[in-house]
Amino acid sequence: MGRYIARRLLLTIPVLLGSTFLIFAMVYALPGDPIAALAGDRPLAPGVVAELKDRYNLNDPLLVQYGKYLGALLQGDLGTDFAGRSVSETVAERLPVTVKLALVAVGFEALIGLIAGVLAGIRKDSFFDNLVLVTTIAVVSVPVFVLGFVAQITLALRLNLFPISGIGEGLYSYLLPGFVLGSLSLAVVARLTRTSLVENLRNDYVRTARAKGLPPRTVLAKHALRNSLIPVVTFLGADLGALLSGAIVTEGIFNIPGLGRTVFQAVQSGEGAVVVGVVTLFIFFYIVFNLVIDIAYAALDPRIRYE
């Protein structure tokens, strides 16, 4: 197991190298001159432009720029944006916001998705089962920005239950955007749990558990559910990794200063250092969470062993 983890972690190095280069190249290929865009209507003095271009290595060819970026990165320097603010500072400020939002979203997914899925699964073909089926299809079909705006207008603006936008102290202001962000995966979790439970309830070992004289609750909660949750936990883990990689649309609708919006704005203004730094962080999250899932998978299902 230890060797497996070590190998997987070593594998992240080439992945990160490759992905940083790709992102770097894409930002390089963006049309427009970011320095000129900085100034707006009044052009900057040529000296200032030259100075800025020099400071951000913008006159170098792509490979040289990338080389200089990597060199700084290896010393722990993520670079600075055009306003002179260090990227690590921005990340440090905005990451907690994204983490909170992602955790609230996954919390909704796990809580509501699991409960709905289990209730639908144990009463297959009942009214509730069909209700879950229809609701989840509806949620999956509606784009997240529609859901976001509808939730914002009804629950926040009309009913005044939640703040309309922005974040406050504590988690309350994260509830509505978190729910919107998690809604799609919530539907998937409910469906996945339901299907997996129905399948497992048909298994011979559930029959054995009943033949052992176990109370129905134990048969369900211990024997059937334990097996049914394996795919669900895997999905939730992967989803947390994905949600940490920013929620551009949701953060945009609810005006939440997380990493999703940071990256969106940085792409618009051609801030290469910010885009590369933040997106690389996203990729890192994704890789780490996938590794954690694989390890959790082996812990949940003893038939799986990594060598």
Added chain:
Amino acid sequence: MADLTKSVTAPALRPTVPGSHLLEVDDLSVEFRTDYGTVRAVNALSYHLDNGETLAILGESGSGKSVSAQAIMGIIDTPPGYITSGQIRYQGRDLLTMDKAEQRAMRGAEIAIVFQDALSALNPVFTVGAQIAEMFQVHRGTSKKEALAHAAELMDRVRIPSAKSRLKDYPHQFSGGMRQRVMMAMALALDPKVLIADEPTTALDVTVQAQIMELLLNLQAENGMGLILITHDLGVVGEVADRVAVMYAGRIVETGGIHEVFGSPAHPYTVGLMNSVPRVDQRGQRLSPIIGSPPNLADIPPGCSFHPRCPRAEVACREERPPLREIVLGRQAACHFAEEILDA
């Protein structure tokens, strides 16, 4: 025919005094209501079992033998399965009318079952130790540590080598025969008085089959339990059973002492079964299988359900279902011509 008089081991099928046997299945009917019609899996089935006795229930797939076992265990899924008539009396008390908690207390503790395929019947994500120990924890309220100690003893009792060190192993880490032993350890945990073995050796290699059967019989001798052996293996039945009940389309077509029934069957279906077994002394000869296939249980033929496949069938067989009746003391058969077949 002379030895028929000795068949006193098998009294009348429906006991005249309820509770005179350890387990009495009385007029049991089970049906499954599906989208494709009602499948009558078990029809007015009656049999009984005494302490220390081995009753073999013999029949093809779909003859209702496993369903009747599941009815006894109370593990038929409703829907689609419904018990539409009958009683299942254990020590004189009807399991079907007991309240659920009482039924559960019986299940596993008094009446236990060993399933056919131990790999799928054991939960893959729990250690075998935990799965055996669960019996003590749930039924006796034993602490986990103590329950695991009991589990180790049981694994020793079913002769799993170095039992203690294997407590923490998972089902997939055992061989097929060892897994079936784990199943048996689990079933025997609380010293049940009735053990149902539902094709316990079907999924195993022949050499392992013999070991498991032997173990099963040794364990039965040790604690004197009644054993219901469900199988389609006539060889096994002949070796180990005291009595046999032959099932066809959810009914018993013939029952009696094993030597009597196997020595001179009284029902054409039993005759057919015996003829379809390869025998060393008839090498080189063709087997004579029973023509046709078992009936669709959603559409059982009228009259005798075996008549479409029966070489002896006459008009009466198509119209009137022969009741299971005593033909010789201690032997019943459900055939209009049972006596003639017996004398043939």
